[in-house]
Amino acid sequence: MGASGSPIRGAYDLVESGGGDRGDLEPRSQPRGARPALKFAAALGAVLALAALLAVAVPAARSRATPNGESLLIRTGEGPVECDGCLNRGQPPIPRYQFDLAQHKLYIGGKNLGKGVVALPQKLGGGVTLTDLETGRTLSSLWYSNYGDYGAIPHHIISFPSENPYNEFEFINSCQGGLNTHLYRLANVDPHPPAATNIYRLRYDGNTLMIAENVSDSTGLGLGVHTSINPATAEEYAVSDGQKDVWAMFDRRSTFVKVAFRYDWEGNTPHNLKTNWIKGGKLTITRIYPDKETGKFDMLGSKGNKIDVELAPMSEGELEDGKTPGSARESTVAADGFVFHPSGKWGAEIIRMLGGAVLHNLTDPSYSPLSFLSFNFDTPGQVPVSKVNDDTWEVRVDYVGSPGHELGWTPDGTKFMMMNNLRENSVGLFDTSSDNPADWKKLGVIKDPLWKGMYPNPFHMGFSHDSKKAYFVVLRPPPERSNLMIVDLTTFHIIKEIQGITQDMQSIATTMDGKFLLIITGGFQRFASGLFVLDIDTDEPLGFIPAPGGHHDLAVVPRTVSDMKYTRAICM
Numbered sequence: 001m002g003a004s005g006s007p008i009r010g011a012y013d014l015v016e017s018g019g020g021d022r023g024d025l026e027p028r029s030q031p032r033g034a035r036p037a038l039k040f041a042a043a044l045g046a047v048l049a050l051a052a053l054l055a056v057a058v059p060a061a062r063s064r065a066t067p068n069g070e071s072l073l074i075r076t077g078e079g080p081v082e083c084d085g086c087l088n089r090g091q092p093p094i095p096r097y098q099f100d101l102a103q104h105k106l107y108i109g110g111k112n113l114g115k116g117v118v119a120l121p122q123k124l125g126g127g128v129t130l131t132d133l134e135t136g137r138t139l140s141s142l143w144y145s146n147y148g149d150y151g152a153i154p155h156h157i158i159s160f161p162s163e164n165p166y167n168e169f170e171f172i173n174s175c176q177g178g179l180n181t182h183l184y185r186l187a188n189v190d191p192h193p194p195a196a197t198n199i200y201r202l203r204y205d206g207n208t209l210m211i212a213e214n215v216s217d218s219t220g221l222g223l224g225v226h227t228s229i230n231p232a233t234a235e236e237y238a239v240s241d242g243q244k245d246v247w248a249m250f251d252r253r254s255t256f257v258k259v260a261f262r263y264d265w266e267g268n269t270p271h272n273l274k275t276n277w278i279k280g281g282k283l284t285i286t287r288i289y290p291d292k293e294t295g296k297f298d299m300l301g302s303k304g305n306k307i308d309v310e311l312a313p314m315s316e317g318e319l320e321d322g323k324t325p326g327s328a329r330e331s332t333v334a335a336d337g338f339v340f341h342p343s344g345k346w347g348a349e350i351i352r353m354l355g356g357a358v359l360h361n362l363t364d365p366s367y368s369p370l371s372f373l374s375f376n377f378d379t380p381g382q383v384p385v386s387k388v389n390d391d392t393w394e395v396r397v398d399y400v401g402s403p404g405h406e407l408g409w410t411p412d413g414t415k416f417m418m419m420n421n422l423r424e425n426s427v428g429l430f431d432t433s434s435d436n437p438a439d440w441k442k443l444g445v446i447k448d449p450l451w452k453g454m455y456p457n458p459f460h461m462g463f464s465h466d467s468k469k470a471y472f473v474v475l476r477p478p479p480e481r482s483n484l485m486i487v488d489l490t491t492f493h494i495i496k497e498i499q500g501i502t503q504d505m506q507s508i509a510t511t512m513d514g515k516f517l518l519i520i521t522g523g524f525q526r527f528a529s530g531l532f533v534l535d536i537d538t539d540e541p542l543g544f545i546p547a548p549g550g551h552h553d554l555a556v557v558p559r560t561v562s563d564m565k566y567t568r569a570i571c572m
């Protein structure tokens with residue numbers, strides 16, 4: 001608004017009409033009670049003239065830049081308050097200046113994390129928030145219920161690269177739904193929650209978050225678990241669902257489903273769930289297609305679910321014990337995540353119930369499966385798949401030592417590991433340094449003497465950017481607190497363990513400069529949550545950035561395609 005209709009003259013009009021980098025510097029004081037109108041006008045003329053000179057001569061001296069590069073005006077009040085009825089009539093010019101965010105950064109344990117944006121899906125909170133790591137501000141939030149999805153459990157997340165995430169970036173968020181809210185032993189939850197289970201592509205435009213595309217609606221695929229982006233190109237992304245045992249690869253630009261696979265198990269002891277997986281059987285891998293008429297799959301919401309709830313950590317045993325409800329429990333393998341080799345040439349779908357992963361050849365246009373990798377201590381490392389026809393492959397697995405829960409490559413692609421949870425309680429490792437996967441060999445397992453029985457157990461993984469150190473969250477049952485273990489990947493020795501940090505520590509990320517490790521904590525949807533920060537140089541904890549909502553995943557926005565190997569495109 002200009003000043004013409006304003007009772008407080010001069011407060012704004014000079015800013016508008018003058019524009020530019022003029023500015024008087026520090027707040028000034030005027031003698032109280034004086035009528036400074038004329039004097040002020042004269043002084044103002046001088047200030048304006050001086051400012052104009054300064055603007056031409058040394059503009060830098062009078063304007064500073066904000067983190068976003070906007071110029072920072074420092075303004076004073078330009079005129080006295082003159083209106084007749086004003087109580088503050090005659091007060092001296094009002095000191096005004098622009099708040100400078102760059103001067104008010106967030107320090108955690110004495111350190112500022114630098115520029116970077118982290119996207120946090122809030123599981124039972126039903127939304128996603130974006131946190132500026134440099135200042136601690138929440139940049140934007142989105143809650144799916146406002147758009148008509150009342151059952152969304154925002155679950156996993158991965159971001160495409162952006163040179164300046166403060167201006168713009170895009171990410172994928174997979175959401176679960178249905179009875180998965182019943183996993184947390186909350187009192188009086190909705191007995192019939194909406195089936196939900198949708199994939200969304202979200203965009204931040206520098207101001208607000210918006211749903212750029214409802215990927216499930218475009219494709220007919222309701223998949224709600226891990227999502228990852230091909231780190232070699234950032235042009236395709238995978239989403240999996242372990243209740244359906246399906247994963248699909250989507251073209252980033254067109255959302256065209258390039259391939260989709262389903263995995264089904266036939267145990268050697270089909271009428272005995274307890275031994276259904278342990279005593280071996282046959283894994284069938286099927287390439288599935290959309291309906292020819294509609295061009296879409298028929299897997300929205302809970303359609304295609306074999307089990308009614310996902311297998312939460314350590315619930316593989318509940319499936320064996322017959323405690324997990326579902327219509328096709330015996331064929332379930334909990335294929336709920338696809339990770340990429342950093343080269344983008346290979347990718348692997350986790351097969352949790354079998355303690356392994358199916359390796360797919362991504363240079364092959366049909367993304368055909370190559371072999372089954374078993375990470376258990378005393379099983380054969382690689383089992384080749386046999387082709388039945390163009391869309392069907394089989395693997396025979398004789399014995400399963402332990403189911404597994406997380407899978408991932410190091411950023412340099414030389415090591416591939418999986419958490420053998422539940423029974424074996426170890427981390428199985430492959431050497432994947434050869435360019436020919438047929439040469440990949442199981443090295444063995446890393447084990448802590450404390451990992452006895454089911455808990456504590458190694459859970460999510462992360463890596464230093466030089467691939468020399470691995471970070472394992474060590475899970476203990478709630479309300480006990482989880483630990484963080486640091487492992488030297490050159491010697492496989494455990495460097496140290498920081499115990500009792502907080503309940504339910506989950507996925508790990510790093511800042512893109514490689515200096516800080518970030519672990520999101522979900523509080524099992526009811527205990528403490530936050531974003532835990534560790535200094536990677538010293539491996540000492542710095543503290544928590546507040547993050548309410550109960551999270552299971554996080555995505556620091558990568559700057560370039562080559563940063564993608566520092567995201568959870570390669571590990572869980």
Ligand SMILES: *[C@@H]1O[C@H](CO)[C@@H](O)[C@H](O)[C@H]1NC(C)=O
Nearest residue numbers: 147148149198214216217300
């Ligand atoms: C996304 O699409 C699915 C399937 O059509 C629908 O059930 C869901 O409500 C949609 N979500 C939003 C936010 O519109």
Ligand SMILES: *[C@@H]1O[C@H](CO)[C@@H](O)[C@H](O)[C@H]1NC(C)=O
Nearest residue numbers: 361362363364365370437438
């Ligand atoms: C992967 O697929 C490509 C293209 O079909 C093929 O040339 C290559 O030999 C395959 N790799 C392996 C290890 O089978």
